[in-house]
Amino acid sequence: MSNKQQEGKIIRISGPVIEADGMRGAKMYDVVRVGGENLIGEIIRLNEDNAIIQVYEDTNGLRPGEMVISTGMPLSVELGPGLLANIYDGIQRPLPAIQEKTGEFIARGVEAPAIDRKKKWYFKPTVKAGEKVNGCDVIGEVQETSIITHRIIVPPELSGKILTIEKEGDYTVEEDIAVVSNGGGDVKLQMMQRWPVRKPRPVAKKYDPTLPLITGQRIIDTFFPVAKGGTAAIPGGFGTGKTVMLHQLAKWSDAQVVIYVGCGERGNEMTDVLREFPKLEDPKSGEPLMNRTVLIANTSNMPVAARDASVYTGITIAEYYRDMGYDVALMADSTSRLAEAMREISGRLEEMPGEEGYPAYLASRLAEFYERAGRVKLICSKDKEGSISVIGAVSPPGGDFSEPVAQNTLRIVKVFWALDADLADRRHFPSINWLKSYSLYLNEIQSWWKKEIGEGWLKLRNKAMALLQKESELQEIVKLVGPDALPPKERGLLEGARMIREDFLQQSAFHEVDTFCPGKKQYEMLRLILKYFDKTQEAANKNIHIDDVINMNSRENLARMKNVSNKLFDKKFQETEKDLDKEFSLLEKGGS
Amino acid sequence: MSHKDIEYTTVTEVAGPLIIVDGVKDVAYNEVVKIKTSTGEERTGQVLEAFTDKAIIQVFEGTKGLDTDKTSVRFIGETMKLGVSKDILGRVFDGTGNPIDNAPPIIPEERREINGNPINPYAREYPSEFIQTGISTIDGLNTLVRGQKLPIFSGAGLPHNEMAAQIARQAKVLGKEEKFAVVFCAMGITSEEANLFIRDFENTGALERTVMFLNLADDPTIERIILPRMALTCAEYLAFDLNMHVLVILTDLTNYAEALREIAAAREEVPGRRGYPGYMYTDLAMLYERAGRIKGKKGSITQIPMLTMPDDDITHPIPDLTGYITEGQIVLDRGLHKKDIYPPVAVLPCLSRLMDRGIGEDRTREDHADVSNQLYAAYAEGCDLRDLVAIVGEDALSERDRKFLKFADEFEQKFVKQESHENRSIVQTLTIGWELLSDLPTAELKKIDEKYIKKYLPKTKEEKE
């Protein structure tokens, strides 16, 4: 590509934003190199000769008069084998390579290619010379990690005839592996391609999601499910459990590839993933979870301009794996930091502030981001699908959801998991408020649950929800008269609801068994708890004393169901059910 | 002539803590500036915004007495740095890094940029070593580990300083003899408050392991912006160059945030929530994220930042943004303080995010997590019942509920409350926990594994049943 390079000079520095003159001819969103240290920046506004640039690195010590050089290229990511199990900063520099170059602290102006140029990958062609190919058609395969086969695909905007294709063997990502003639000329293909992060990779068509993304988290899968290709937001004040939940989803959801973006959050949380994921087993393959994961880290103390780059970098990598036909899930923690970065930059540009100082384009930027999720038909020749599910954390100031980022996000996403500080304070985890949360995918995905798990799934779920709703109404009365004044039926209802809350909804992320709960186990747990609830109502009708039902021994078995091994629960639950029936019929006979 | 030798007398504007100088050349962003008033007094400043021929400068010691006539300005050619050396231990510095202990200035081995560079997350070691503070509400319920940043959210007039001093006095890692080095950074606190710490360091012999950075209530406010940066640069040197375990006490972050706000207002920036700048989150993160551990390095930085919540409001931007960055928080409560409970820790909103990895069989004791969860759940229920009793009276409660109600009171009196010199071991803390729990029906202890109930529940109780 021949791009004319503009060279200008800095005339103003204000934090992460600088202004340069002599930049006429440079294009919006072009990447520039700034100053003697070659800092990386991006043009975010042009005005005659002048360009305003956000700098992705610390601008300390930069001086007016220093050089600014446009590279003529928009901010892009490198795509190819070697992405998985890696950790990058917001502009896709690999953190291990940065450490090698500058030590434990990240210095400025480091250059490190995103994808290792020296490493050889064993490439197996899947097409022959003479075949016609379109964008996203697979031309070969590389076993990238023990879990994921990296399909080498034709770049989206290319189609033509394969002239030559290399034979099976070891190649670096830069070596030519095929030549495609596309009328205009011959194009050499390598295993690595580039794509500008702000431009969505094309798809043939968007479908409605129909399959659930199974996460192993009961309150999500059973109560407020997200679909493969769906969008969800998890807003909550500090310490209410956003990160733990996103980590849980990254670990256990049944996506094939996971992209985890730490955007403006803690360094230790990324370290935690790096420490834990290589040790955890993917429930399906038994291989280390790290082998299906890409991490992007722009922690809160890293330059704020790279916040939004980090999210775009993440979603572009997600699209690339989707284009191979995979189900990808992307978690972004936290989208509020991205919005705040936009606000800071916008403030430095002296743009007209909108609500709470956020720029007026906040809503459209958020929408553009979530819009890149979806279950899609790929543009390749064969009829193939892929999906990206996007789950974003939102960190509202003061935990108050009425602020602009939360509100604008809720207008876009289909699933809302409302975290509740009150629940977190009493260590009810996950502290997702069951009355405020919702999922708009229930109908789309119910046929999967019915077919795979149990016919009565939606009915059970709705019955449990109704009970919780009723509980909250009763609680208002209890506040006035005390619990003992309630009639037996109502007391039974309160007990049933309490069991749903404590023994079903509460789920410890740190318990070795309970951290993941298979769909079938979720279903059985809920069925048994609701059966117990039915018994309390029956008891009331038969004049059995409600306290006798509440104090049944089986209750303790029910309470401990969550910790029963995920492999053996079937048998154990059958016993639990038998005991429950037996104990109850004893009560009926009047002998306790 | 080098840029460093030019004296500019072209101050065109003095506004709040800022001055604007015209006609300058080659000024770097964040460069340090020496300012001389018309009477010859020298002050220090820093470039906030650099143009080809103009610079906006924040003046640390305030702009009182500066003018647009005689005031002269010299750019020193580098950004703010702190000289560090082994001799820094035991020393006391003022808000611009000059020694104020009547000893000669230290001879620096190296001068370090005070803004520091971010630790590469890939190079971090996840903090997991239990620090015993001897305070039950921390050790038992919100465990502190080496390399954590755990702030104290307090209110005006609450004993957070006593508590921080107690932590500094008692903190130790079980089985290890090495003591913490302390970096004490005072921002805008009174000399009385500062003396409380200094006396304590003296009495315990900690003074020689302590470095103090002091900006007291009557010192210039804008200095508070650089003070914690110097303190943390010093801490990084001690931890990662000299292999020490460092405890950094930062007090009071509320005064720091006020200084930030003052500058933002003077620059007429679009304010974020309640007048604080929109970048306050990032700014605070640049301080707090300097806590931690690094793979392959022996030392560590543990931070105890303290702040007073304006109007006791935890949703105020200062505690709110802090909570979003730190790894948990210890919250103090006026109600408990009035009930004469020291330390007045409001247990429910407290959190230590690194606790799960710092406790358990090899670190504290196998039953620790379960006991902690159970104490939380029972206390939360007891507190709910208190609210209920206020309306319906105790008679409307069942036998069971009355036990929880009583539990909440006992918990505050026996578990939360302790003496300011009482140093409880973790086993003592857990024992108190078990004793309190033994007054509840055993079937209610659902958060505790049965095998621990068998092993640890006080025997007298089982015999009672």
Ligand SMILES: Nc1ncnc2c1ncn2[C@@H]1O[C@H](COP(=O)(O)OP(=O)(O)OP(=O)(O)O)[C@@H](O)[C@H]1O
């Ligand atoms: N599912 C869970 N199981 C057990 N503990 C949990 C769970 N979710 C949250 N917690 C507890 O709550 C703490 C805070 O959770 P987390 O760090 O996810 O909060 P957050 O919402 O991400 O906060 P912030 O906005 O400050 O980053 C955790 O450290 C953990 O102790």
Ligand SMILES: [Mg+2]
């Ligand atoms: Mg978080």
